Amino acid sequence: xxxxxxxxxxxxxxxxxxxxxxxxxxxxxxxxxxxxxxxxxxxxxxxxxxxxxxxxxxxxxxxxxxxxxxxxxxxxxxxxxxxxxxxxxxxxxxxxxxxxxxxxxxxxxxxxxxx
Numbered sequence: 740x741x742x743x744x745x746x747x748x749x750x751x752x753x754x755x756x757x758x759x760x761x762x763x764x765x766x767x768x769x770x771x772x773x774x775x776x777x778x779x780x781x782x783x784x785x786x787x788x789x790x791x792x793x794x795x796x797x798x799x800x801x802x803x804x805x806x807x808x809x810x811x812x813x814x815x816x817x818x819x820x821x822x823x824x825x826x827x828x829x830x831x832x833x834x835x836x837x838x839x840x841x842x843x844x845x846x847x848x849x850x851x852x853x854x
Contacts, residue, residue, distance in 0.1 A: 751797070753822070754836035755804035763833045764804025767826050770797040772810060773819040783813050793821065 756764040771793040778784055786794040797808040799822075810817070820839070824832075 749810040749817070750808075750839065751810070751820070752807040752836065752838035753799070753805065753834060755799065755832055755834055757833045757835045760831065760833060763831045765799040765806075765822070765824065765832050765834075766801040766804065766828070768799045768806070768822055768824045769795050770799075770806050770808070771795050771821050771823050772814065772817040773821075774814050775816040775818045778813065778815065780813070784811070786814075789823075793819075793823075795823075 751770060753765075753770065756762070771789065773793050777792075784794065786796050788794060794814060796810050796814075797806050799806040806822075
């Protein structure tokens with residue numbers, strides 16, 4: 740599970756594109772998480788919900804192809820982190836940098852990339 744890190748938040752950073760293909764960036768895509776349990780106080784969670792219970796915690800910049808942010812501790816442990824691509828793209832997409840609690844994610848959760 741994606742566990743809460745120092746100071747009560749879980750931090751993520753994704754960079755798309757690369758030196759050889761800087762135009763291969765994610766645009767119109769969001770970072771979403773699925774909480775391990777339904778929050779006791781959903782009104783304290785400021786993130787929008789999707790129809791399948793995921794929380795939209797961030798998005799990729801349409802100019803830089805970067806998504807970064809932190810997940811508030813009220814969300815609790817997370818079982819799935821996914822990148823949701825909102826519309827079809829006509830080019831390859833390269834994820835060149837991923838910073839998040841990868842060891843925790845790989846040990847007990849799954850990654851979803853959908854679009």
